[in-house]
Amino acid sequence: METNSQARKKRMVSIILAAAIAVTAAAQAASQTPRAQEALAGIWAGELAVQALRLRMVFTVTSENGSLKASLDSLDQGAKGLPVASAALQGSRVAFEMPAFGARYEGELSGDGLRIDGAWEQGGAKLPLLLERTNAPIVLDRPQEPRPPFPYASEEVTFRNEKAGIALAGTLFIPEGPGPFPALVLVSGSGAQNRDEELMGHKPFLVLADYLARRGIASLRYDDRGVGGSGGGGPSDTSLDFADDAEAALETLAARPEIAQGKTGIAGHSEGGLIAPIVASRNAKAAFLVLLAGPGLRGQELLLKQGELIARASGASDEDIADAASINAVLYSIAAGSAEGPAAVAALKEAYLAWMSSNARMGEEEKAAARKSVDEIVAPLASPWFRTFLSTDPALYLAKVGVPVLALNGSMDLQVPAAEDLAAIERAIGPRADQRNRYVELPGLNHLFQTTATGLPEEYGKLTETISPAALDLIGDWISNLWR
Numbered sequence: 508m509e510t511n512s513q514a515r516k517k518r519m520v521s522i523i524l525a526a527a528i529a530v531t532a533a534a535q536a537a538s539q540t541p542r543a544q545e546a547l548a549g550i551w552a553g554e555l556a557v558q559a560l561r562l563r564m565v566f567t568v569t570s571e572n573g574s575l576k577a578s579l580d581s582l583d584q585g586a587k588g589l590p591v592a593s594a595a596l597q598g599s600r601v602a603f604e605m606p607a608f609g610a611r612y613e614g615e616l617s618g619d620g621l622r623i624d625g626a627w628e629q630g631g632a633k634l635p636l637l638l639e640r641t642n643a644p645i646v647l648d649r650p651q652e653p654r655p656p657f658p659y660a661s662e663e664v665t666f667r668n669e670k671a672g673i674a675l676a677g678t679l680f681i682p683e684g685p686g687p688f689p690a691l692v693l694v695s696g697s698g699a700q701n702r703d704e705e706l707m708g709h710k711p712f713l714v715l716a717d718y719l720a721r722r723g724i725a726s727l728r729y730d731d732r733g734v735g736g737s738g739g740g741g742p743s744d745t746s747l748d749f750a751d752d753a754e755a756a757l758e759t760l761a762a763r764p765e766i767a768q769g770k771t772g773i774a775g776h777s778e779g780g781l782i783a784p785i786v787a788s789r790n791a792k793a794a795f796l797v798l799l800a801g802p803g804l805r806g807q808e809l810l811l812k813q814g815e816l817i818a819r820a821s822g823a824s825d826e827d828i829a830d831a832a833s834i835n836a837v838l839y840s841i842a843a844g845s846a847e848g849p850a851a852v853a854a855l856k857e858a859y860l861a862w863m864s865s866n867a868r869m870g871e872e873e874k875a876a877a878r879k880s881v882d883e884i885v886a887p888l889a890s891p892w893f894r895t896f897l898s899t900d901p902a903l904y905l906a907k908v909g910v911p912v913l914a915l916n917g918s919m920d921l922q923v924p925a926a927e928d929l930a931a932i933e934r935a936i937g938p939r940a941d942q943r944n945r946y947v948e949l950p951g952l953n954h955l956f957q958t959t960a961t962g963l964p965e966e967y968g969k970l971t972e973t974i975s976p977a978a979l980d981l982i983g984d985w986i987s988n989l990w991r
Contacts, residue, residue, distance in 0.1 A: 550567050590607050651974065666758075669755070673737070673739035675738070676730050679760075684723065692726070693779075702728040716728055746896060757790060772910075796912045799915055803901055820921055838885070908936060932946060945985060953967070
């Protein structure tokens with residue numbers, strides 16, 4: 508939780524992204540005259556400045572059956588097709604209403620019809636946003652995304668998590684040649700993601716799976732619960748439930764005739780790097796682990812470090828950082844405590860409002876805006892997933908892992924700090940560690956293993972690189988050398 512007016516603007520950005528995950532409804536129409544349709548229909552692009560951030564925003568307006576429809580893409584957040592409830596042009600005044608995530612845009616259409624000079628309003632903030640008409644959709648440059656022809660087989664698979672009673676869908680890449688092949692399951696990070704771990708316009712798991720297949724290593728990646736072809740998904744799901752999904756994927760992979768017995772592993776990114784050792788601690792079919800920015804620290808400690816690093820890299824002052832850390836520590840302790848459901852929400856709300864009321868560094872306008880949004884601020888902290896993540900100690904599972912482990916972190920990772928994290932993983936695995944274990948901090952890479960200038964999450968979508976070739980080569984070489 509952040510506390511100054513700039514932080515409030517950053518919370519606004521989070522709301523945009525949350526809407527991209529939660530909302531899939533199509534944009535609704537607003538009645539307009541044919542002339543208004545002609546004037547407003549098209550693609551409108553601009554950059555929204557939030558502190559040092561530059562978020563590319565694209566409104567697509569179409570004319571259909573005598574009315575206008577619109578949608579919004581926030582390119583740098585990977586948010587596509589956000590619902591615009593109404594698109595209106597009255598005289599030269601343009602208005603886009605987006606109540607699904609509490610936002611609106613209003614501006615003035617230029618006389619030549621090429622620009623809209625206006626402001627984005629959300630979460631109590633009002634920020635200038637100049638939109639310009641563009642003739643073609645903006646296509647993100649992703650040079651690493653695989654293109655055919657492919658020198659490997661691709662098979663759509665469905666498998667069941669019998670414990671949860673759900674079916675999960677995925678894609679199996681099988682290298683060329685006689686086999687059998689070493690193989691691994693790819694487990695995504697936090698949030699509901701598809702099998703490619705698609706975010707910010709990147710498809711990291713597709714790039715990784717393609718690279719591994721070309722190296723003679725098979726892989727199975729799958730849609731998270733409730734995403735794509737996978738069933739299930741609900742508010743009570745936790746990392747422990749997702750570990751059951753990963754274990755079902757591992758069992759499916761190990762049973763394939765093309766896969767070498769005793770050579771199946773798990774690669775987990777971020778939260779997936781917590782799930783991987785959970786599975787390996789109890790299932791002998793996990794013969795190796797690749798932890799990609801997987802947490803070695805307890806969730807509560809990790810999130811406090813993450814908040815400090817991101818705030819500092821965003822230009823926050825020491826006072827602001829200390830202020831945010833003080834309330835976050837209180838809220839995390841409450842969330843990880845014994846209270847559940849409405850009782851936890853009530854306790855979180857009371858603590859946050861009490862802190863805010865006594866905070867002399869917050870202005871009255873900011874406090875008023877925070878009071879309006881307090882429910883959306885504290886409710887996620889009381890979710891079963893968040894409570895479980897806060898209280899889970901990865902060391903308990905890592906200590907039970909007796910198979911080779913490759914743990915990678917980027918030196919510019921602000922979400923899972925490399926030095927502390929790798930040290931914690933190595934410490935947890937302990938002296939019984941396999942000599943093939945490696946703990947590597949890769950210079951200049953962020954949480955997604957992209958070459959980065961700042962490490963900030965807001966930069967992920969702006970970078971054309973999906974995964975550093977150095978990280979790919981290290982993973983491929985390490986797995987290939989395990990049985991030599």
